[in-house]
Amino acid sequence: MSLAITxxxxxxxxxxxxxxxxxxxDLIISTLNTAIPTDSFHPDGESACKDLHKKLEEGNSQRTxxxxNCITVTANRVKELREKRDTNAEDISLSKALRSEQTKLRMLQVELTVEDLVQQRTAKVFHEKCRKYYKPL
Known part of the structure; x- marks a missing residue:
């Protein structure tokens, strides 16, 4: 997993x-099925669920x-381009660059919403499979 997207x-x-x-x-269901196959195997469900929860939380935090960060960087770029365009309204290239950055900012905001949905889905599946072994705080 990438540590940072610079x-x-x-x-x-x-x-x-x-x-x-x-x-x-994306692989949460198969990961959980591998970590906690069935009760007949007597797996260490608490340890497996605790370790997986830690990995999930780290990934969630990192992605968010x-x-x-990219939303902040892009929002600052939009602000900068808007100020430049306001001082030089005749420059078409500034207007195009501003529209492009605004579009990118909207796509990043959508990506944050997608991330929230992914985290909710993962949390639901995790809870369904691990609720009897591990209850995160």
Missing amino acids: ECGDFSAFQEAVKNMRKID NVIK
Whole structure:
């Protein structure tokens, strides 16, 4: 898993990096089925669920921080471009760049909403499978 996405400029690369960071969430059901197969195997469900919960929380926090950081960077860029455009309204390239950054900002905000939905889905599946073994605080 990538520790940081330093470049927020290329939205496609950003989206791909976040997608890769979501692999544990995308595979939550098979991960839980592997960690806690059935009661007949007498797995250490508490330990498995606790470890998985820790990984999920770290991933959630990391992805949310990366997305929010890129939103901040892009919002600052929008503000900067807007100020430049206001002082030089004749420059078409500034208007185009501003529209492009505004679009990217909206897409990043949608990505934050998607992240929230992914986290809710993962939490629901985790709770259904691990509720009798581990109850996070």
